[in-house]
Amino acid sequence: MEVALKTDSRAVKPGDTFIAIPNVARDGHDYIEQAIANGATKIIAEHGSYKVETIIVESTREYLKTYLYENYYPLIKDIKLIGLTGTNGKTTTCLMTYQILKMLKKNVAYMGTIGFYYGDVKKPMVNTTPDVDVLYNMLLEAKENGVEYFVMEVSSHALDKDRIHGLEFDEVAFTNLTQDHLDYHKTLENYANAKRILFTKTRNDKIAIINGDDEHYQHFVLESNNNIIIGQHDSDVKILEMSFSHLGTIFKFEYLNHEYQARLNMVGRYNIYNYLIALLLVNKLGVKIEDILALNDKLKAPAGRMELLKYGTNSIFVDYAHTPDAVINVLKSAEEFKNGRIITIIGCGGDRDATKRPIMGKAALEHSDYVIFTSDNPRSEDPQMILDDITNGLSGSNFEIEVDRQKAIIKGMQQLKHNDILMILGKGHEDYQITKTGKHHFSDQEEVMKYITKQGTL
Secondary structure, X not given: OOOOEEOOHHHOOOOOEEEOOEOOOOEHHHHHHHHHHOOOOEEEEOOOOOOOEEEEOOXXXXXXXXXXXXXXXXXXXXXXXXXXXXXXXXXXXXXXXXXXXXXXXXXXXXXXXXXEEEOOEEEOOOOOOOOHHHHHHHHHHHHHXXXXXXXXXXOHHHHHXXXXXXXXXXXXXXXXXXXXXXXXHOOHHHHHHHHHHHHHOEEEEEEEEEEOOOOOHHHHOOOOOEEXXXXXXXXXXXXXXXXXXXXXXXXXXXXXXXXXXXXXOOOOHHHHHHHHHHHHHHHOOOOOHHHHHOOHHHOOOOOOOOXXXXXXXXXXXXXXXXXXXXXXXXXXXXXXXXXXXXXXXXXXXXXXXHHHHHHHHHHHHHOOOEEEEOOOXXXXXXXXXXXXXXXXXXXXXXXXXXXXXXXXXXXXXXXXXXXXXXXXXXXXXXXXXEEOOEEEEOOHHHHHHHHHHHHOOO
């Protein structure tokens, strides 16, 4: 089963109904004739007259949301919905929750930045949280394939634009809140308020897992929810001891007067919080903590999240960090286990929040021995102008600018000597670069392996 209304004229088949949604980038009304040519027999629009049956409504977007809720929500409402929001950590935490449930033989789906997964199915995604009709189609597909648990990343854009219209969540979680997307939200308060919406959409046991060590955590503690706070101090789940290496993390935590020890094959203090959120989400579904801890050896970080590549005695980490807080977190993690130098390759995306650029440049320089600033999806902007923004106010001889990302990676690899760490930040799992001329294949991991292969050293 799929949603009967089509918002993409290219997806229209004979007999379909096309609904024209006006967006900032493109107006669906401009594609009505194409939809009719593809076989649409009914049009729902806000204006115009067409040669097939036409319904004119005040707002096609509101019409669509109401239609979806009334016709399809009853079919999917018994799926247990688990929603996570936060600036950083959503993908890792969702993937851990998904992996744990899958290892426990639960029929589970994941939807977020890196794709839509269930069973043996893996489909790519365009947005972290897709538009409402696409999301309902995914839920219907999941339901038809026996999915009982649906773990999803919920972005601030999706919450602000009501892309999750009608959905209610059995469990929600908050990872952290730091500067990002201010090109859209304008202020941090607006950004926080958008994310808070998720916590008003709970049902049944109303489980809310919250990182209490984030300075904004109280904003997400609603009296109507069953809140469980994670932190190092006065928390429901108290983090006790932590130790780190480039291969993993060992820590202890206390919950309900019991002390537990855990080991993760992941690096980074922040991953302790990500893991504990995942653990609590699964625990509150009725799984014993001991049974979850027993699965840790098989738990893997998503591709491009502190992904380790070895080069002789050196460690290369590829990570998706593209906000000031994420950059600081991953570099501080590297500092905790470094034996040599930290060399960082980093850039900032074009057509996005420009105010974070100098903050990220300063953070990279403060937590690295050497930095190579380079391009990271410049989009329609001049890459050199972006790099000028990043390096504005910086001085010294411990950084350089290399616009070409491939050359920047080669330069970074050439800098490695003995027990050094190379941090390649910003793109993570992405295998493309977006420039003025379009989207081109590019993978940080592939470039590293090309260099290693050429040198003949693994």
